[in-house]
Amino acid sequence: MIRHLHKALLIVDVQNDFCPGGALSTPQGNKVIPVINKVLDNFTFIIASRDWHPRVSVHFNKWPEHCLQKTKGAEFPKKLNSNKFDVILNKGTRNIDDGYSAFEATNINLKDLLKHNNISELYICGLTAEYCVLSTVLDSIKNGFTTYVIKDAVEGIRQNKGDFEDAFTEMEKAGATIITSEDLKPTSGITQNISLN
Numbered sequence: 320m321i322r323h324l325h326k327a328l329l330i331v332d333v334q335n336d337f338c339p340g341g342a343l344s345t346p347q348g349n350k351v352i353p354v355i356n357k358v359l360d361n362f363t364f365i366i367a368s369r370d371w372h373p374r375v376s377v378h379f380n381k382w383p384e385h386c387l388q389k390t391k392g393a394e395f396p397k398k399l400n401s402n403k404f405d406v407i408l409n410k411g412t413r414n415i416d417d418g419y420s421a422f423e424a425t426n427i428n429l430k431d432l433l434k435h436n437n438i439s440e441l442y443i444c445g446l447t448a449e450y451c452v453l454s455t456v457l458d459s460i461k462n463g464f465t466t467y468v469i470k471d472a473v474e475g476i477r478q479n480k481g482d483f484e485d486a487f488t489e490m491e492k493a494g495a496t497i498i499t500s501e502d503l504k505p506t507s508g509i510t511q512n513i514s515l516n
């Protein structure tokens with residue numbers, strides 16, 4: 320009997336505004352781009368979220384303006400192979416301080432999308448470790464998905480010393496498994512055909 324293992328890659332908010340030079344930049348956000356491009360080949364179902372804010376939002380009481388809908392800052396970086404994305408989730412689309420988690424996307428219900436595709440394992444990466452990646456990982460676990468975080472494909476705002484590492488500690492405590500892109504290399508991640516007797 321052939322059985323399919325259903326896994327998906329979820330890339331959180333790898334957008335110009337979160338990369339160096341962007342409006343809410345991480346010091347080294349661009350470092351995740353080649354790593355993500357590499358791991359794309361290990362997955363047959365690739366989901367990307369984007370922070371997609373309206374011009375007027377109370378979200379900007381907390382943060383500098385960033386990722387305004389249809390602006391350059393909200394685009395995926397040119398070097399990221401976004402042509403391989405199967406689904407794009409928009410989040411933070413309203414005038415409320417929401418959308419830290421990809422499970423709060425407003426154009427597609429992520430939980431339903433995953434259920435309908437029989438996906439039980441989620442591999443999460445992207446920006447930023449302390450906010451949207453953390454929030455997405457916690458929701459993924461709450462919703463019952465086996466959750467992996469690809470650490471070398473995650474970067475942070477690194478506002479205070481320790482913030483970045485603390486985010487991973489919190490993810491791990493909640494039940495996530497922290498891996499690196501090297502762990503994926505040989506076979507995992509792909510929708511695999513495995514033989515069962």
Ligand code: VGL
Nearest residue numbers: 332370382446447450451
């Ligand atoms: C994010 C702060 C504000 C993120 C988004 O993607 O982590 N952080 N909006």
Ligand code: ZN
Nearest residue numbers: 370378386411
């Ligand atoms: Zn935002």
